[in-house]
Amino acid sequence: MISVRNLVKTFGQVQAVADISFEVQAGEIFAFLGPNGAGKTTTIQMLTTLLRPTSGQITIDGLDPLSAKLEVRKRFGIVFQDPSLDGDLTGYENMELHGVLYHVPRKVRVERIEMLLKLFELWERRKAKVKLYSGGMKRRLEIARGFLHTPKILFLDEPTLGLDPQSRNQLWTHVRHLNQSEGVTVFLTTHYMDEAERVAQRIAIIDHGRIVAQGTSDELMLQTSTDSLEGAFLALTGTSIRDESAGAADHMRQMARMWTGGRR
Amino acid sequence: MNVIYILWLREVKKYLRSRPQILASLGQPIMYLLALGFGLGPVFQKSGQGNYIQFIAPGVIGMAVLFTSIFSGVGLLWDRQFGFLKETLVAPVPRLQIMVGRTLGGATIACIQGTLVLCVCIAVGFRPRWIELPVAFGFMLLIALVFAGLGTIIGSSLRDMQGFQLIMNFLVMPIFFLSGALFPLNNLPKALSIATKIDPLSYGIDGLRGALISQSHYGTMTNLTILAVVATCCLLLGAWAFSRIQV
Numbered sequence: 001m002i003s004v005r006n007l008v009k010t011f012g013q014v015q016a017v018a019d020i021s022f023e024v025q026a027g028e029i030f031a032f033l034g035p036n037g038a039g040k041t042t043t044i045q046m047l048t049t050l051l052r053p054t055s056g057q058i059t060i061d062g063l064d065p066l067s068a069k070l071e072v073r074k075r076f077g078i079v080f081q082d083p084s085l086d087g088d089l090t091g092y093e094n095m096e097l098h099g100v101l102y103h104v105p106r107k108v109r110v111e112r113i114e115m116l117l118k119l120f121e122l123w124e125r126r127k128a129k130v131k132l133y134s135g136g137m138k139r140r141l142e143i144a145r146g147f148l149h150t151p152k153i154l155f156l157d158e159p160t161l162g163l164d165p166q167s168r169n170q171l172w173t174h175v176r177h178l179n180q181s182e183g184v185t186v187f188l189t190t191h192y193m194d195e196a197e198r199v200a201q202r203i204a205i206i207d208h209g210r211i212v213a214q215g216t217s218d219e220l221m222l223q224t225s226t227d228s229l230e231g232a233f234l235a236l237t238g239t240s241i242r243d244e245s246a247g248a249a250d251h252m253r254q255m256a257r258m259w260t261g262g263r264r
Numbered sequence: 265m266n267v268i269y270i271l272w273l274r275e276v277k278k279y280l281r282s283r284p285q286i287l288a289s290l291g292q293p294i295m296y297l298l299a300l301g302f303g304l305g306p307v308f309q310k311s312g313q314g315n316y317i318q319f320i321a322p323g324v325i326g327m328a329v330l331f332t333s334i335f336s337g338v339g340l341l342w343d344r345q346f347g348f349l350k351e352t353l354v355a356p357v358p359r360l361q362i363m364v365g366r367t368l369g370g371a372t373i374a375c376i377q378g379t380l381v382l383c384v385c386i387a388v389g390f391r392p393r394w395i396e397l398p399v400a401f402g403f404m405l406l407i408a409l410v411f412a413g414l415g416t417i418i419g420s421s422l423r424d425m426q427g428f429q430l431i432m433n434f435l436v437m438p439i440f441f442l443s444g445a446l447f448p449l450n451n452l453p454k455a456l457s458i459a460t461k462i463d464p465l466s467y468g469i470d471g472l473r474g475a476l477i478s479q480s481h482y483g484t485m486t487n488l489t490i491l492a493v494v495a496t497c498c499l500l501l502g503a504w505a506f507s508r509i510q511v
Contacts, residue, residue: 041356
């Protein structure tokens with residue numbers, strides 16, 4: 001379903017993704033594990049047509065995201081790592097806009113929005129502007145929105161960041177349900193080993209823009225002769241803490257917070 | 265079609281929900297209208313040019329439309345900042361539709377803003393020719409489209425807010441001051457005359473003047489043609505720039 005060969009992305013001097021190759025089969029749940037700044041999000045951005053690769057080849061459902069952008073976009077859904085909601089619109093309006101953008105027919109849209117907002121306990125606050133939501137609510141809305149249409153491939157970029165255990169549970173239950181009943185291929189990134197271990201059928205560990213190991217969690221443990229995925233992860237990526245350099249968007253967000261007095 | 269509509273609706277809703285912002289953006293044109301209109305009125309009258317309020321009103325209406333439409337385009341930067349832009353960029357719809365929806369939304373609110381300023385002008389003593397009001401609205405829309413397009417080009421090419429002041433001081437303000445919004449276009453020094461001819465807003469404001477107080481320097485047909493051509497160019501370039509955005 002997803003096939004990546006010798007993918008490279010450089011930003012100036014920095015090599016964010018350095019020659020990675022992997023395959024994700026149709027109907028598989030595939031996890032990308034890696035420390036901060038390992039190149040997880042950059043890879044997802046290239047897979048989802050948001051960024052042009054420096055070199056290398058990507059095929060999504062047999063299509064090249066560079067030449068068949070629109071066709072590729074029709075095949076996936078994504079939950080971003082960082083916020084992507086419109087704060088001036090209400091929760092319901094954000095869902096509706098998404099539904100229209102993804103051509104969900106009106107009747108289905110209305111039903112699914114209600115179902116999802118109730119599932120993620122946002123129904124009561126659907127008429128409030130999103131900028132008045134708490135951090136956790138915003139995150140839940142992003143995830144609910146990601147489930148509004150049923151794509152062939154679902155990208156989840158650190159979806160559980162900032163979620164409480166209840167919502168986390170809902171999320172994974174729903175992901176597994178989609179995977180089993182609709183055969184949705186899932187590509188996820190996470191920091192949480194237990195999640196990857198529980199949900200993903202296959203795991204790739206990425207560090208400094210390179211894939212250092214891939215396989216099932218048992219294979220990874222065997223390979224590193226450790227008894228937990230976390231142990232395997234640390235054995236492969238070392239114990240030093242990474243710094244992620246802030247991008248332009250982060251700088252702007254910081255400035256905006258200053259300007260708006262932190263209201264948004 | 266639905267996609268264009270929902271993105272148009274988003275712009276309009278956001279505008280209507282930010283009442284303080286509506287008032288704030290009325291402030292500047294009104295300041296020009298009142299301070300310059302009444303302040304320079306006597307001088308203008310003495311030099312035999314007639315009533316300055318009558319003259320400057322189309323100028324400040326054009327100003328309101330210019331500012332609102334260019335900022336709506338630059339609003340792309342805010343969407344990038346708050347992340348919403350990504351949501352529209354990965355959507356399975358042609359980017360052209362997204363751009364058209366946004367731009368039409370921006371043009372619509374610019375026209376609403378222009379109409380509000382027109383009402384204020386009337387309240388302080390401006391007397392337009394009612395019969396050609398539809399023509400005036402036509403010109404407002406054209407101005408709005410030109411600068412919503414230009415705003416989109418700018419918003420697509422800037423990465424963050426740092427370039428914003430630069431755009432404001434070296435593009436938006438000159439466009440306004442060199443448009444003849446505040447002074448008549450005849451008997452200008454050569455350099456200024458050339459600058460006003462390059463400035464697309466000057467045709468818009470001249471068109472508004474032609475419609476509202478039947479005083480036109482270039483003539484309505486010239487204004488219309490030039491604005492339509494510039495609007496088409498800006499929108500096409502805007503669509504191209506928007507289609508190339510990366511996150």
